[in-house]
Amino acid sequence: MEHLITPVSRSSQKLYAEVVINIPLQKVFHYSIPPHLCGTLVTGMRVRIPFGNKIIAGFCVGFTDTPFTDKTKDVLSIIDSSPLIDDVMLKITRWLSFHYYCGWGEAISAVVPPVVRSKKKERWNTFVRLKERTTSPVQDVLIQIKVRAPKQAKALEILLDHSAEINAKELIRISGCTMPGLRQLEKKGFVLIESRLQDTANTSRTIDQLQQHLTLTGDQQKAFDSICKKLLEPKPGVILLHGITGSGKTELYLQAITKMLEQARKAIYLVPEISLTPQTIQRLKARFCKVAVLHSSLLGTVHQSQWNDIREGKVDIVIGARSSIFAPLKNVGLIIIDEEHENTYKQENNPRYNARDIAILRATYENAMVIMGTATPSLESYQQAMNGNYEKIVLPRRIGERKLPPVDIVDMGEEVRKRRGFNIISQRLEYYMKQSLARNEQVILFLNRRGFAPYIHCKRCGFVLKCRRCDIPMTFHKKFNTVLCHYCHAETHPPESCPDCLASNINYRGFGTEKIEDEIRNKFPNYQIIRMDSDSMRVRDAHEKALNAFERGEFQILLGTQMIAKGLDFPNVTLVGVISADTILNLPDFRASERTFQLISQVAGRTGRGTKGGRVVVQSYNPRHYSITYAAAHDYEGFARKELEYRKQLGYPPFGNLTRIIIRGPQEANVKEKSAIIGDRLKEFAKINDNHLEILGPSPAPVTRINNLFRWHMLLKAQNLASIHKALQGNADVLKPSKSVQIMVDVDPYMML
Structure with a gap:
């Protein structure tokens, strides 16, 4: 890999530019460098080049004196006055291109934000x-x-x-x-x-404004001493900080950053959700001077301003979501990945990278330390720690010796039988809500499903209203009196009668956060409720305003989806209700049990963080499932042992590697035919070259149609990822997309739908 990046010394021999462009091809193109551009062009700059019958932009990634062909075209011009990416980032993007099976140009385009590439001038x-x-x-x-x-x-x-x-x-x-x-x-x-x-972002504060660090507990001090010792090692490596909710992981992050700044090195701090960014930004800016923020919700020129400040060395700490791992920060000594288990660190569009893996790779190149903190480690990270590849540090107790909240599991099947009918809020949850609210305390309610009703159903003929472009039911949103597809965002008015049998008894089935909001307003009319989901938080800065208002006590009940399940710290919250623990558990995904355990554990950790204590009520139709019972017992180790047994038997991560190939197109026959061709080729390849490579499928995807594109998929499973890469590279010709069929390769997939 390194030979592509090593700078080439200028000599009398003619040099050619190695250029990559933003297309799904792992190919480098060679272009002649005109005399007037010699000595000016360096790696990391963008160039204008002729490509086919078009003039496009590409990235110069190196130089060669032996082009692929004698008939090379000239570089037309240089776009940038200085490189947009350095040698380290070129190495990272080259690895990203190979590992995630995408074009090198696609990888670089993910590193440099569009607002930087476009040089937006809006003011x-x-x-x-x-x-x-x-x-x-x-x-x-x-x-x-x-x-x-x-x-x-x-x-x-x-x-x-x-x-x-x-x-x-x-x-x-x-x-x-x-x-x-x-x-x-x-x-x-x-x-x-x-x-x-438009205001530009302010990345600095004066020293006299800064707060002092908090005094560490005994557990924290022991952990901090271990971190400091590892920081002094020639290759610091990776620390898995396994701390229960409320154990003080954030304070350790902040003091580790201070230690790194004392060594004249810099830090990157990743959070999994934009909704978590405001609270973390406040904590960082209260302690440190030069802090920059990067995430997709930033306005264009603010994003550009922050990126340029980082690139010009005006910043010591970068905080942000997934893509912040690519920040052009020099001399990085520490990378923090908060809530490392979160699947939001995985990019679902090309290139489909995992920021956690990129962080470890970047730390290797920059000789930096990675601290991955969580109360519920991903099983991949947990197994790496068990194997000795990561150092594991445990924070077993909450700050101030506060106890983890007791968890009540409510069997909703029994609830239906006792009350002779379905109720969204169980009697037990309603009772505890009344108690908490009467004491002027706050309540958090969690449901990982938005909208009012997940589907519209006809009692007479069984008709279910589905999206015309996707193979899923449309969700009713009462507030705007619309039904919405949560995949392609198609929108229409709800039918007044059944489109099939014309019966008038249309029924709204199931429930989402919007329906629960109505239910809670009816049951608790004297208390203020705020809802946080992707419907209600669409406006820029809405997350920050909502959380600040809840913290000030303007709202007594916070209702939301997974964006409220982690990282939030409100001492006055004494009750958390999980409305339905089965939402994720019933998905056709081998990680469903792990995600259920993590979500319940994380949302349970939002209560009992103050002196008043707390309680959790979990409602489920499957109350004896091990992911729920272990979460209720706050027993991560027990859950991990049981889940890892299943994973090992089936060869799933962390004991094996997966790659998912999705074939989609507007004509189902073409998709099915192409899927069969790819499947046959890969199975034949595995039979001849690698008996340890298993091909599962092809078969229709769980969601068989999205946005008028039919979808089939298959899984490549092997103990060694090299076997999968070998199969992908050896069959690259059949994996090329066409006008009629699109092909997506997802290495280490997190979504199976």
Whole structure:
């Protein structure tokens, strides 16, 4: 790999530029360097090149004096005045390209944000807010507006939900209303529209503003001493910090960063969710001067400003979500991966990398330490620690010797029989909610399913309303009176009668966070509830505002999906309710039990963090499943032993490696035919070359159609990942996409649907 990156010394011999472009091909193209560009072009710069009959941009990744062909075309121009990526990042992207079976150009495009590549110059933003004292009139005319201008009505409803101003681009994106439509609302006197200069991000604070570190407990001090000792080693390696919820992992991160800054080195801090970023940013900026933030929710010029500050050496610490691992930070000495078990570290679009693996690779190249912290380690990381590849440090107790909350498991099947009917909230959960709220304490309710009703069903003929473009039921969203596909985002009005038999007894089945919100408002009308899911948190900065309001006590009940399940610290929360522990457990995925255990454990950790203690109520129709019982007992080791037994028998990670191939296209016959061809070729290859490689499938994917594309899939399973790579490289010709069929290769997949 290194020979592609090593700089080539200039000589009298003619050199050719090695260029990669953003296409799904693992191929380097050679271009002649015109005399006027010699001495100017260096690796990491973008160049304009002729490619076919087009002029496109590519990245220069090296130089050679022996081109693939005698007929090379010239580089037309150099786009950048300085390299956008350095040698370390070139090595990382080259590995990423090979390991995840994608184009090198695709990998580099994932490293350099689009806003940086486009050199965005925007400096003005337009904001929209409700006009003062118009709340009641707006609500009065909403029904009339919905008939004439439904998108304007949707924009107004969003503004009513968010008292603060909203960026016009963001409002247009989530409401579908155009700028002329917003201007019409302004003319009618409902909103105010204002344009002003966009602020750039501030990455520094003065030293006298900074807070001091907290005093470590005995367990924390012991862990910190181990971290400091490992920091002094020539190759620090990886630490798995296994600390129960509330044990003080964050304080260890912050003090480890201080130790690293004392050595004149820098740090990257990864969090799994944008919703976690605000709290972590506040903690970091309270302790350190030069902190930059990178995540997808940043406005364009702010994102560009932060990236440039990092690249120019103005920043010591970078915090952000998955893609922050590619931050152009020099002299990195420490990489922190908070909640390392989270599947959000896995990118689901090309290139399908896992930030956890990239972090370890980057640390290897930069001789840095990786600290992976969690209360529920991924079984892959746990096994690595058991094998001695990672150093494991345990924090077994909460700060202040606070006890983990007791967990009550409610058998919802028994609940239905006793109460002679279905109730979303069990009697036990309702009882404990009343107690907590009466004491002026707060409650968190968790359900990993959004919307009002997951599907619409006809009692008479059994019809289920499905998306016309996807093979899944559409979810009813009561607030906007729409049914929505959560895969392709298709939207329509709910039917008044059954489309098949015309019966009027349409039934809304199941429940999501929106329906629970209605239920809780009816049961507890005197308390304020706030809902956090991807429907209610669509506006920029909505996460931060919602969590700040809950922390201030403006809301007594927080209801949400997995974005509230981890990392949040609210001492006044004394009760957590898991509405349905079976949502993930019933998915056709070998990680379903692990994810169920992790989610219950993590959401249970949101309570009992203050002096008042706490309690957890878990509702389930499968209350004796080991993932639920071990989570209720706060027994990670017991769960890990049992789950690892199953994984070992089946050869699943961490005892084997998987790669998923998805074949999709608009014509099911073509997809099925191509799947059979690929499957036959791979099985024949395995039979001749590698008896340890197993090919499962091809077969229809669990979700057989998304956005009018039929989907088939197959799994490649082997103990050694090299066997899978060998099979992919040896059959690259049959894995090429065509106009009629798309092919996606997902190495180390986290989604099986």
